[in-house]
Amino acid sequence: xxxxxxxxxxxxxxxxxxxxxxxxxxxxxxxxxxxxxxxxxxxxxxxxxxxxxxxxxxxxxxxxxxxxxxxxxxxxxxxxxxxxxxxxxxxxxxxxxxxxxxxxxxxxxxxxxxxxxxxx
Amino acid sequence: xxxxxxxxxxxxxxxxxxxxxxxxxxxxxxxxxxxxxxxxxxxxxxxxxxxxxxxxxxxxxxxxxxxxxxxxxxxxxxxxxxxxxxxxxxxxxxxxxxxxxxxxxx
Numbered sequence: 001x002x003x004x005x006x007x008x009x010x011x012x013x014x015x016x017x018x019x020x021x022x023x024x025x026x027x028x029x030x031x032x033x034x035x036x037x038x039x040x041x042x043x044x045x046x047x048x049x050x051x052x053x054x055x056x057x058x059x060x061x062x063x064x065x066x067x068x069x070x071x072x073x074x075x076x077x078x079x080x081x082x083x084x085x086x087x088x089x090x091x092x093x094x095x096x097x098x099x100x101x102x103x104x105x106x107x108x109x110x111x112x113x114x115x116x117x118x119x120x
Numbered sequence: 121x122x123x124x125x126x127x128x129x130x131x132x133x134x135x136x137x138x139x140x141x142x143x144x145x146x147x148x149x150x151x152x153x154x155x156x157x158x159x160x161x162x163x164x165x166x167x168x169x170x171x172x173x174x175x176x177x178x179x180x181x182x183x184x185x186x187x188x189x190x191x192x193x194x195x196x197x198x199x200x201x202x203x204x205x206x207x208x209x210x211x212x213x214x215x216x217x218x219x220x221x222x223x224x225x226x
Contacts, residue, residue, distance in 0.1 A: 039217075046206065047220070049215035052215065104153065110164075113162055
């Protein structure tokens, strides 16, 4: 059964770069059937899609974050990663990774989420 | 950019039918999904491709999508259905979420 696990620092200083990794277990990361995505949720607020990546490396980003976001994939490690630069307090959130199907299938598997706080 | 609009809150009595709407320009031309999120938990997809239920999701959850509005309907609402619900669609290759609706069962 597919499982996703986010990992990374829980505290990041303002203006620095947030870096998170999602480890895939129980299934292949190389499938042509789906994408891998990052979603965040600020405290008490709704879900915000950050971006998605295909196993081949093709990426799709939220236009509002595009200038600060880089998503990459390492198929040998079965991991995909998120980097968000120049963070501010507004980037404080629970960050989720998820498996995303196109064609209207949605995100069927989510990680448990990891809390990242931006503070000095 | 594409936007999806949901009511912030919906209230329903146990056993009654709850309807949560999601509005977006020509949303009916796109596929919509719905997610349920309970406090402290990750979201769970309850409807995909407008009206299909993943395995394990109770039959009381149903969905529709036409025109500018997608609707999540919960028939015979139970206390366990109290949660936040988010609609989601695609705008080209971008994923868009609605702002979320808090469903209160009282």
